[in-house]
Amino acid sequence: MQGLLKKPFMTKYEWLNRTLIVRCLETVQDLIVISLCIGLFSLMAIQLRAMFYSLLPPLNFQAVTSDILFLLILVELFRLLIIYLQEQRVSIGVAVEVSIVSVLREVIVRGVLEAEWNQILAACAFLLVMAVLLIVRVWLPPTFDGIDPERRVALRNQLLTSEKRSVD
Numbered sequence: 001m002q003g004l005l006k007k008p009f010m011t012k013y014e015w016l017n018r019t020l021i022v023r024c025l026e027t028v029q030d031l032i033v034i035s036l037c038i039g040l041f042s043l044m045a046i047q048l049r050a051m052f053y054s055l056l057p058p059l060n061f062q063a064v065t066s067d068i069l070f071l072l073i074l075v076e077l078f079r080l081l082i083i084y085l086q087e088q089r090v091s092i093g094v095a096v097e098v099s100i101v102s103v104l105r106e107v108i109v110r111g112v113l114e115a116e117w118n119q120i121l122a123a124c125a126f127l128l129v130m131a132v133l134l135i136v137r138v139w140l141p142p143t144f145d146g147i148d149p150e151r152r153v154a155l156r157n158q159l160l161t162s163e164k165r166s167v168d
Contacts, residue, residue, distance in 0.1 A: 026088075030085065033081055033084055033085055034085070036081055037078065037081050037082070037085070040074060040077060040078050040081065041078065043074060044071065044074045044075065044078065047067065047070060047071050047074060048071060050067060051064070051067035051068065051071060054067055062109060065108060065109070066105065066108075066109045069101065069104070069105035069108065069109075070105065072101055073098060073101050073102055073105065076094060076097055076098045076101060077098055079094055080094045080095060080098065092133070092137050093134065093137055096130050096133050096134050096137070097134075099126075099130055100127060100130050100131075103123050103126055103127060103130075104127075106123070107120070107123055
């Protein structure tokens with residue numbers, strides 16, 4: 001008993017292999033994402049069938065447009081899941097694109113003239129924020145490859161201050 005108490009804290013729990021647990025949890029998470037991909041692919045097939053039925057006479061332009069845009073949203077969501085499976089990260093660009101297409105689909109389906117002015121104003125503000133996010137995303141370095149953007153900014157600031165001191 002005394003030998004067990006004299007051991008350091010970490011050695012008491014040697015049976016707890018954290019890397020194995022993390023690997024198992026990542027596998028379960030990948031299985032969940034794969035099941036989401038299969039479900040999304042099935043939903044796309046059902047939506048594609050419904051879209052072809054809506055092309056039959058009498059042709060309802062608003063329903064066809066809505067189906068096409070909804071199918072594009074599903075394709076983008078599928079692409080987002082595939083990127084997650086490949087790179088273990090969520091692509092900000094694809095997520096923003098899905099958001100933009102979703103808002104535009106709602107505006108097109110409802111009609112700009114039929115929606116209230118505050119809803120159109122909110123949609124415009126949301127689209128503006130999404131556009132700014134797309135632009136800012138280009139300037140941000142990727143953090144998933146071990147690049148620390150805060151360290152880069154700190155080094156750049158150090159270089160700027162050292163250059164400023166040398167000029168003074």
